Amino acid sequence: xxxxxxxxxxxxxxxxxxxxxxxxxxxxxxxxxxxxxxxxxxxxxxxxxxxxxxxxxxxxxxxxxxxxxxxxxxxxxxxxxxxxxxxxxxxxxxxxxxxxxxxxxxxxxxxxxxxxxxxxxxxxxxxxxxxxxxxxxxxxxxxxxxxxxxxxxxxxxxxxxxxxxxxxxxxxxxxxxxxxxxxxxxxxxxxxxxxxxxxxxxxxxxxxxxxxxxxxxxxxxxxxxxxxxxxxxxxxxxxxxxxxxxxxxxxxxxxxxxxxxxxxxxxxxxxxxxxxxxxxxxxxxxxxxxxxxxxxxxxxxxxxxxxxxxxxxxxxxxxxxxxxxxxxxxxxxxxxxxxxxxxxxxxxxxxxxxxxxxxxxxxxxxxxxxxxxxxxxxxxxxxxxxxxxxxxxxxxxxxxxxxxxxxxxxxxxxxxxxxxxxxxxxxxxxxxxxxxxxxxxxxxxxxxxxxxxxxxxxxxxxxxxxxxxxxxxxxxxxxxxxxxxxxxxxxxxxxxxxxxxxxxxxxxxxxxxxxxxxxxxxxxxxxxxxxxxxxxxxxxxxxxx
Ligand SMILES: Cc1cc2nc3c(=O)[nH]c(=O)nc-3n(C[C@H](O)[C@H](O)[C@H](O)COP(=O)(O)OP(=O)(O)OC[C@H]3O[C@@H](n4cnc5c(N)ncnc54)[C@H](O)[C@@H]3O)c2cc1C
Numbered sequence: 330x331x332x333x334x335x336x337x338x339x340x341x342x343x344x345x346x347x348x349x350x351x352x353x354x355x356x357x358x359x360x361x362x363x364x365x366x367x368x369x370x371x372x373x374x375x376x377x378x379x380x381x382x383x384x385x386x387x388x389x390x391x392x393x394x395x396x397x398x399x400x401x402x403x404x405x406x407x408x409x410x411x412x413x414x415x416x417x418x419x420x421x422x423x424x425x426x427x428x429x430x431x432x433x434x435x436x437x438x439x440x441x442x443x444x445x446x447x448x449x450x451x452x453x454x455x456x457x458x459x460x461x462x463x464x465x466x467x468x469x470x471x472x473x474x475x476x477x478x479x480x481x482x483x484x485x486x487x488x489x490x491x492x493x494x495x496x497x498x499x500x501x502x503x504x505x506x507x508x509x510x511x512x513x514x515x516x517x518x519x520x521x522x523x524x525x526x527x528x529x530x531x532x533x534x535x536x537x538x539x540x541x542x543x544x545x546x547x548x549x550x551x552x553x554x555x556x557x558x559x560x561x562x563x564x565x566x567x568x569x570x571x572x573x574x575x576x577x578x579x580x581x582x583x584x585x586x587x588x589x590x591x592x593x594x595x596x597x598x599x600x601x602x603x604x605x606x607x608x609x610x611x612x613x614x615x616x617x618x619x620x621x622x623x624x625x626x627x628x629x630x631x632x633x634x635x636x637x638x639x640x641x642x643x644x645x646x647x648x649x650x651x652x653x654x655x656x657x658x659x660x661x662x663x664x665x666x667x668x669x670x671x672x673x674x675x676x677x678x679x680x681x682x683x684x685x686x687x688x689x690x691x692x693x694x695x696x697x698x699x700x701x702x703x704x705x706x707x708x709x710x711x712x713x714x715x716x717x718x719x720x721x722x723x724x725x726x727x728x729x730x731x732x733x734x735x736x737x738x739x740x741x742x743x744x745x746x747x748x749x750x751x752x753x754x755x756x757x758x759x760x761x762x763x764x765x766x767x768x769x770x771x772x773x774x775x776x777x778x779x780x781x782x783x784x785x786x787x788x789x790x791x792x793x794x795x796x797x798x799x800x801x802x803x804x805x806x807x808x809x810x811x812x813x814x815x816x817x818x819x820x821x822x823x824x825x826x827x828x829x830x831x832x833x834x835x836x837x838x839x840x841x842x843x844x845x846x847x848x849x850x851x852x853x854x855x856x857x858x859x860x861x862x863x864x865x866x867x868x869x870x871x872x873x874x
Contacts, residue, residue, distance in 0.1 A: 333445075334397055334404060337411045340439035341390045344418050347431050348387055349872070351380040351422075354430030355865065356872035365869045370861065376428050377865035378857065379421040382815070384868055385808035386414040389785045392792045396784070402462050403784075405455050410781040412446035415439055449774055455781070456773030459753060464746065464783040469791065472533075473540050480541045483513060484548025492549035495694045496841045501631065501663050502552055502694045510556055511586025515541060519561045519732070521568065524580035532798025535732075539739040539794045543787070546743025550845040551694040554740045559590040559628060561736065562729035563636040566654055570714040570725045579634075579656060589661065591632035593623040593700065594726060600625075601858040603638070604649030604723060608702065610639035616708040617641070617655065618680070623702070625852075628695040629684055633661045636729075638722050641712075652722035654713040657705070665696055671706055680705035691844030730853060731803050734810035735793050737853045741817040741846065742786040748842040749779045752824030755839075759829070766827060775823045782820055786813040807863045811856055814849035821846040 355376050359369040370377055390411045397407035419436060426433050445451060467477070487509050494500060510516065518538045520526020528534040538561065546554025560583050567579055582588045599605045608621030619639060629635060635657040642651030659669060665686035673679045681703040686696040712718050713725065753776055756767040766772050789809045796802030821843040825832035828839050850856040854863065 333408060336442040337408050338394055340415055340442040341387065341394065341411055343436055343439045344415050345387050347435050348380060348383045350431045351376060351429040352868045352872040355380055356869040359869055360873065365866060365873060370866060374861055378860045380868060381811060381860035381864035383418050383421055385812040386417060388805060388808050389789045389812060390414050392788045393785050396788045399468055402458055402465055406465050406781040406784050408446045409452060409455055409777060410785045412443045415443050416447055449770055452774045452777040453770065455777035459776055459780060464749060464780045467787060473536060476537055476540045477544055479513060480544035483509060484544050484553055488548030488553040492552050493838060495552045497835055499693050506553060507586060515557050516560050516586045517584030519564045520580050520584040524576055526584040532795045535794035535798045536791060538736060539790050542736050542739040543743040546740040547747045550740055550744050551692045554743050555695060558733055558736050559592050562592055562733050563590045565729045565732055566713055566725040569728060570718055570721055572715055588634040589632045591626050591629035591635045593626045593635055593637045595625045597622055597624050601855050606638060606640060608639045610641050610655060616706055619702040619705040619707060621702055624699040625697045626700050627697040629698040629700055630662045630667050630696055633659060635659060638726050641719055649723040650720050653719050654722040654725050655707050656711045656713060657707050691841060692848045731806045733853050734806045735790060735797060737849060738786060738790045738809040738813040741813045741849050742783060742790060744842055744846050745783045745786065745817050745820040748821040748824035748839060749783055751839045752776060752827040756827050772827060779820045779823065782816045786816060804867045807859050810853060811859050811864060817846040817849050
């Protein structure tokens with residue numbers, strides 16, 4: 330085993346030097362003077378996208394090489410992943426060597442390792458252990474095992490029994506899921522202790538959030554796994570940019586679940602291009618008037634608190650520097666539409682807010698709304714940071730999204746784990762041509778690949794959580810999000826495929842996992858935008874430095 334692991338390490342080093350070469354090539358092609366030009370970067374999008382995913386895979390390999398030290402099965406999963414990642418790298422580079430600025434055959438030295446660990450025989454060795462060892466141990470220690478058990482039990486008892494009904498009837502999330510999660514402290518995981526939450530600062534906060542999110546998402550992505558994402562995004566913005574009075578006013582109520590949060594960033598004409606948003610907040614007596622249309626605001630009906638990004642600087646040339654964040658109060662509502670008016674007799678009255686849920690193929694329960702604001706009044710004290718917060722909105726929003734991306738990776742791991750378990754059970758139970766589906770080589774190889782993709786997603790998320798706890802890891806949070814969300818599409822697809830025709834029937838939850846997983850690489854930074862504008866750009870800048 331040590332020899333095999335050494336070979337894995339050497340193979341990863343070879344792969345990393347190819348990816349580094351690609352990054353240097355990209356940096357060279359996209360340099361304008363001393364800096365990386367986004368316009369030039371856009372002329373090399375195929376390379377940018379591919380190096381972003383390849384570098385993310387290499388980061389995953391490094392994490393798994395550490396995991397491999399924990400035991401024999403861990404090592405098998407790690408080696409399986411490394412070989413798989415290298416094969417993927419070859420497929421990205423083959424025929425595009427000049428685009429990457431590398432030589433054909435640069436990975437030749439790693440081929441014997443890949444051959445040994447992509448072989449059906451090796452993958453079948455992993456498959457032989459799936460029933461007993463599943464996707465492998467998490468190795469997070471007793472404290473986090475307890476967190477995992479607690480949220481797992483909640484997901485099993487409260488979320489799973491209603492998840493199918495919510496999905497099929499596009500129903501609202503039952504209040505007892507929200508109150509139960511509040512009792513468990515789920516909404517206070519990122520709220521600092523001094524504001525009555527559970528966050529103590531450091532990696533424990535991030536790890537706790539990742540573990541809880543994974544388990545809730547195992548229950549259901551729409552009805553559980555995403556409930557704590559929005560409160561966390563707003564919490565981070567308030568902690569970073571709010572006044573002391575605002576922290577005391579909002580954070581304890583977020584922690585208890587009294588405030589349910591919706592986030593309104595996206596607009597009909599601006600999704601990936603957040604800096605261009607047009608919804609305005611215009612100063613008026615005692616506050617601001619909000620005008621314009623937001624879209625895809627998840628949970629905006631049930632929410633009684635909206636984190637709204639709006640343009641406070643009317644000068645269009647201010648771009649992303651002209652944006653600010655508001656905390657907008659509203660009444661909670663049920664169902665797929667809402668309409669509120671502000672009492673015309675009060676100061677700042679006469680405003681209107683109207684929302685309509687957009688029907689979606691999955692991710693149901695919270696509903697995502699298009700919301701029109703017409704002169705909606707927001708008091709000045711609800712501008713995050715008050716006067717000092719003017720123009721800071723874009724930066725606060727982006728910081729919140731960094732944590733959101735890590736959480737989205739954890740959501741993907743939870744959905745994948747659920748799909749894997751469903752696929753394994755079905756393949757064991759279903760007999761075709763006289764024997765169980767699991768007994769066929771192809772099924773075994775699929776399930777083995779699922780196992781190491783899931784464990785890599787998990788370990789990679791933990792690693793990023795630790796980095797973020799130490800004040801780093803912004804790039805890695807984007808990487809883990811990009812990588813794991815794509816993996817979730819394959820895992821859920823194959824889990825569904827293992828069910829044959831029943832995979833297409835609504836009576837098995839695996840079809841829900843498949844449609845739910847599909848949203849993961851669209852929101853919290855669409856895959857392409859994340860890879861091109863965040864990951865590739867940062868890698869090119871690093872290569873230039
Ligand atoms: C179910 C769901 C829930 C959501 N919840 C929320 C929420 O709660 N709050 C909120 O504010 N938003 C939310 N969103 C919105 C989500 O964040 C956006 O959909 C996402 O940012 C993409 O924006 P867009 O839809 O406008 O796509 P566009 O920006 O129009 O992108 C279209 C396509 O072009 C690609 N693309 C974009 N730019 C480039 C480029 N430079 N080069 C190459 N390709 C590019 C994109 O990757 C994508 O594939 C949600 C979306 C969904 C589907």
